Amino acid sequence: MKAIKGWLLGRTSYMQSLPGARHHRSLTKKPVWIIAVVSLITMFVIGAYMFPHHRNSACYMFSSNGCKALTDWLPPSPREFSDDEIAARVVISEMLSSPRVIKKTSKIAFMFLTPGTLPFEKLWDLFFEGHEGKFSVYIHASKDTPVHTSRYFLNREIRSDEVIWGRISMIDAERRLLTKALRDPENQQFVLLSDSCVPLRSFEYMYNYMMYSNVSYVDCFDDPGPHGTGRHMDHMLPEIPKEDFRKGAQWFSMKRQHAVITVADSLYYSKFRDYCRPGVESNKNCIADEHYLPTFFHMLDPGGIANWTVTYVDWSEKKWHPRTYIPNDVTHELLKNLTSIDAVSRVTSEGTGEVTWTPCMWNGIKRPCYLFGRKFHAATLHKLIDLFSNYTSIA
DSSP: OHHHHHHHHHHHHHHHHSHHHHHHHHHTTHHHHHHHHHHHHHHHHHHHHHSOOOSGGGGGTTOTTHHHHHHHHSOOOOOOOOHHHHHHHHHHHHHHTSOOOOOTTOEEEEEEEESSOOTTHHHHHHHHTTOTTSEEEEEEESSSOOOOOSGGGTTOBOOOOOOOTTSHHHHHHHHHHHHHHHTSTTEEEEEEEETTOEEOSOHHHHHHHHHTOSSEEEEOBOOOSTTTGGGOOGGGTTTSOGGGOOBOOSOOEEEHHHHHHHHHOOHHHHHHHHHSSTTSTTTOOOOHHHHHHHHHHHHHOGGGEEESOSEEOOOTTOSSSOOOBOGGGOOHHHHHHHHHOOEEEEEOSSTTOOEEEEEOEETTEEOOOOSEEOOBOGGGHHHHHHHHHHHTTOO
């Protein structure tokens, strides 16, 4: 027995004398210091985030730059909404929660924003023919009284006012059209079109595509360049943060719930009405119709929009306005190409312009993006009529 004890004692002594044993013993102490330091830092960071500094003197606890470096690294503290913001969000949330009811009598409201006569009424007449009861037409003519060539457009003008490109009057005209169209409870989908827009698909294809989609088609993307977030105005704060400022084409297709909240909005609309215009904050050239709806929906219902529009435009010329198609451009091949596009491209205004591509998803299925196209010159009417039955039958 004594021999065994002696052997164990000797073995213990021998093991403690090995370098590996000394290394193991030192490791058991180090984590205590590491845990203590990490715990201290964690407590400090949590405290700084939960109880943010309110005086500059607090920034000099460690050094003159310590607090700034810390606050730059920390995520921003949640902002407390004002009473107006809370009320707006509650009302909008309630409106969005109402169920969408699609019936056999449900219609699509085609809302035309035009200075006067619509040059493609005869083409639209072919598009609408035989589908009475499935659509309604509304015309906002900002300058001249339209001369009609189609029965579907007769007496469909609404009260209109002057529209200036890039100004809030463009949004006012859109809201005026939506308000008039919402008076018909059968209108469940609302499409904004210009005088240079033409249909690229058959009525049946278009109706099913929009009416049974689970989102609205509002164009929306983040452009960090001077023509994107560079147009954000500090006067829009705090209701519209710069990081939520978005850009997109004005031509939309939206479901009834989104039409209602667009017309009902006054809080966010007023920020764009008062500050998104020339001559404000170093003349940033904020264009209301490119930013209001994309920003509004990004903030209040980002999952409810597709982030792209069903109206095709060609910006390849990189000018202030998109390319206009003339008669020589209009061929069956062109129209076939437009209807086969299944991804949208975005170009930022930062540097030389970063290009991104996003697939067009319809209820989770990749499908062609566009139902309408612009800008087509009035002189293309007869070629489009000749080609209509062929290009709208493309699957």
